[in-house]
Amino acid sequence: DAGVIQSPRHEVTEMGQEVTLRCKPISGHNSLFWYRQTMMRGLELLIYFNNNVPIDDSGMPEDRFSAKMPNASFSTLKIQPSEPRDSAVYFCASSLWVTSNQPQHFGDGTRLSIL
Amino acid sequence: DAKTTQPNSMESNEEEPVHLPCNHSTISGTDYIHWYRQLPSQGPEYVIHGLTSNVNNRMASLAIAEDRKSSTLILHRATLRDAAVYYCILRDGRGAQKLVFGQGTRLTINP
Numbered sequence: 589d590a591g592v593i594q595s596p597r598h599e600v601t602e603m604g605q606e607v608t609l610r611c612k613p614i615s616g617h618n619s620l621f622w623y624r625q626t627m628m629r630g631l632e633l634l635i636y637f638n639n640n641v642p643i644d645d646s647g648m649p650e651d652r653f654s655a656k657m658p659n660a661s662f663s664t665l666k667i668q669p670s671e672p673r674d675s676a677v678y679f680c681a682s683s684l685w686v687t688s689n690q691p692q693h694f695g696d697g698t699r700l701s702i703l
Numbered sequence: 704d705a706k707t708t709q710p711n712s713m714e715s716n717e718e719e720p721v722h723l724p725c726n727h728s729t730i731s732g733t734d735y736i737h738w739y740r741q742l743p744s745q746g747p748e749y750v751i752h753g754l755t756s757n758v759n760n761r762m763a764s765l766a767i768a769e770d771r772k773s774s775t776l777i778l779h780r781a782t783l784r785d786a787a788v789y790y791c792i793l794r795d796g797r798g799a800q801k802l803v804f805g806q807g808t809r810l811t812i813n814p
Contacts, residue, residue, distance in 0.1 A: 631747070697745075
């Protein structure tokens, strides 16, 4: 079975540029999560969606970050303009939202470097 | 979110059992105990979860103390592939979806 698919796997760009990260959740999953991992802050939740609707975006660092889920099989996380401090590994995860405690399934992440 | 405390690192030998401890003294009655692990250069991976009773699956066992203030993840026969960072996470069973990751335990397996 295909897992959560993220693209690109690596992105290197200059500060000020727009960055778009993409995620395809597992088919049938109706919850989608975006996390960021850095050495300083560890793994932190940025935003999550249920049935394509954003539920909690309190982890989004600032207005430069935005996330969309136009349909059940695709989500994007956009940074505009990007800054060096945005350099991190960004993970997307999906799960079934039926009862509590459904496991989250993570993609392999996008390693983002802002120069 | 209730907090968990784990050792920063542990080391074990291949083919031996590994017991990874987690303290959660402020756990509430509706909190489930979840374990995830993260192998190098990969996203976190679900391992196991439980509420009160001990749990077993193909990956590991979870032993939960009677007062629920601590738990232990047990890998019965460690392999080199089990080298990872292991996260113990409390998750409110009343519908909480977000996972709050701490620093975890970095497990090293010696051949």
